[in-house]
Amino acid sequence: MTMEGRARPERAWWKEAIVYQIYPRSFFDASGDGVGDLAGVLAKLDYLQALGVDAVWLSPIYRSPGADHGYDVSDYREIDPQFGTMADFERLVREADARGIRLVLDLVVNHTSDEHPWFYASRQGIVPYRDFYIWRTGKNGGLPNRWRSVFGGPAWTYVPERNAYYLHLFSPKQPDLNWDLPAVRQEVYRLMRFWLEKGVAGFRMDVINAIGKPELDDETDAVGFERVINHPKAFRYLEEMYEAVLKGADLLTVGETPGVTPEHAWRYAALGRGPLGMIFPFEHMTVDIGATKWEPAPFDVVRWKRVLFRWQTKLEGRAWPALYLGNHDQPRPVSRFGDDGEYRVAAAKLLAALLLLQKGTPFVYQGEEIGMTNVRFPSIDDYRDIETLNFYREGRERGVAEETLMAAIHRMSRDNARTPMQWSAGKNAGFTSGTPWIRVNPNYREINVEAAWADPESVLHFYRALIALRKRVPALVYGRLVPLCPDDPAVIAFLREDEAGPWLVALNLSPVPTTWPLPRPIAGRPMVRVLDNRHRPPAYWDPATPIPVAWGDGEAAAFAEVGGGKAAGGPEIGAPGERPPERGGHGAGPSTFAGEGRRETPVGAAGPDGKQTAADVRRGSWEVERPEAFRLGPYEARVYRMAPPGHRRRRPGEGDG
Ligand code: NOJ
Secondary structure (H helix, E strand, O other): OOOOOOOOOOOOHHOOOOEEOOOOOOOOOOOOOOOOOOHHHHHOOHHHHHOOOOOOOOOOOEOOOOOOOOOOOOEEEEEOOOOOOOOHHHHHHHHHHHHHOEEEEEEEOOOOOOOOHHHHHHOOOOOOOOOEEEEEOOOOOOOOOOEEEEOOOOOOOEHHHHHHHHHOOOOOOOOEEOOOHHHHHHHHHHHHHHHHHHHHHHHHHOOOOHOOOOOOOOOOOOOOHHHHHHOOOHHHHHHHHHHHHHHOOOOEEEEEEOOOOHHHHHHHOOOOOOOOEEEEEEHHHOOEEOOOOOOOOOOOOHHHHOOOOHHHHHHHOEEOOOOOOOOOOOOOHHHHHHOOOOOHHHHHHHHHHHHHOOEEEEEEEEEEEHHOOOOOOHHHHHHHHHHHHHHHHHHHHHHOOOHHHHHHHHHHHHHOOOOOOOOOHHHHOOOOOOOOOOOOOOOHOOOOOHHHHHHHHHHHHHEEEEEHHHHHHHHHHOOOOOOOOEOOOEEOOOOOOOOOEEEEEEEEEEEEEEEOOOOOOOOOOEEEEEEOOOOOOOOOOOOOOOOOOOOOOOOOOOOOOOOOOOOOOOOOOOOOHHHHHHHOOOOHHHHHHHOOOOOOOOOOOOOOOOOHHHHHHHHOOOOEEEEEEEEEEOOOEEEEEEEOOOOOOOOOOOOOO
């Protein structure tokens, strides 16, 4: 089948949404016990609304012994007491809804906790739970096979009561469910319905491409997970789940799917046909690692953008992309792909433009919007992540030097993303009044939400401007992405285009200035700079701030405003001010901020009150450029609205016709 003639993707709320991932234990602690909670999320809803967030994906909040911080569930229908109560959850759904924010839950059903009642029953051989998990007897006095688990050690653990081993692709505290058993699948569908009835808007599905297990007679000593993923059974079970639960419901579904190719996306998330709405790619997160995540490989911009662009072009017309640069399992993107020193602010903004201006649904991980960085705790005792701790212990047992292990941990540990959200320069970064479960990153005095909110040139306000821009310009959501300059060693550039004409994004992902000769036919075409990461970002969240969309004649362009009325995202949301919106804190919600503080000025505009009016725009205060080349500074990012292909300058005396 060719791409020609394929229908444009149908509009859907989750394609237009900005999703914000919350790792609840590190977000905001309202109770003061040192662990973030649901009341903490509630307290920050106004902040999320002001950012422009449409949906929140909550990492697991179910009851859990916490061996993998909630990715080991012992009761799927209860809220873990650390996070609050079911009443807190129901309130959160309501209050989020009142702000136009939907909640997406993490569905962790490849495995449960070994403390789940199903597992207790299974290990005793009690029917009907006996075969809920994957049990095998040992072979030749040893394990059923030689697979290793993702977190180190064998993928099998022996249980004397059954005189058998159970499979756990992750830790022994995370036994894998036996999806071949129809009763297991029915249990999962039931628990999904339970949460849908509470008003959740979808699911992020943890390692969902591992649910279909192959025969287990594999003789290799591979990481078991890698032998399991993308088995045809996984696809079959997802199809069944779709029929049983998802069909007809207007949900956001995204599979966490390590080891997938674009071709897998065509199946799992085929437009309008696949069992899932989207899948998370991993390929772009592997370009800077060796055989394992702990071994570094040099980060190469050309290699990276080849991967990014291949996914974009292969998915065009066939599957809707899910975009992310970081999450709770990955290092901080600004440290990993950008620069967390001298150019931190510019690099974080550049990565924001890359994340938010590609085609697909962007997932922003908490703290990215203020450019939070990796952490370098001096001692292993400061780390909490099971994967990190196992890596360290096994390394020491093998005699690897402490410095070598710590260097790898500083670079790749999942705890880089799990240090508490930095709200203020106050005690514990404003995260908790108690003792935080993991130390805060010492750079919180400089990098925090309060400081970012007060600074109109912060990463945070750049995110707000980008998000608002994306919401007002259909081409930035649904327009095709056309890659440019695939071989340039520093510049990532692309077009987004629909019938209304192209947008140009140019990003210098390097600390050295570079000249990028614009390729034909873009070179010399009239264009207007709509946003860049060197100047104060225009207030696109303010509906009075115009965005150039239509080209007129003469040297100056005439513009019509996109949208009009309120920018998507609900009530007036404020300009930068001293304090970010906070419930019960400093004023009662976003309306407090509407119209307060300084008015923002679009780049190139100069109204008397510092605000560009539609009349200014008509007078041509947008500067029209006809560049042949861009000279881009370190980590410079620019976004342009270009004249549509048919545009030409009218000659003097030429009439309207
Ligand atoms: C992927 C999750 O994102 C990660 O945090 C977890 O450890 C594994 N799946 C196992 O559930």
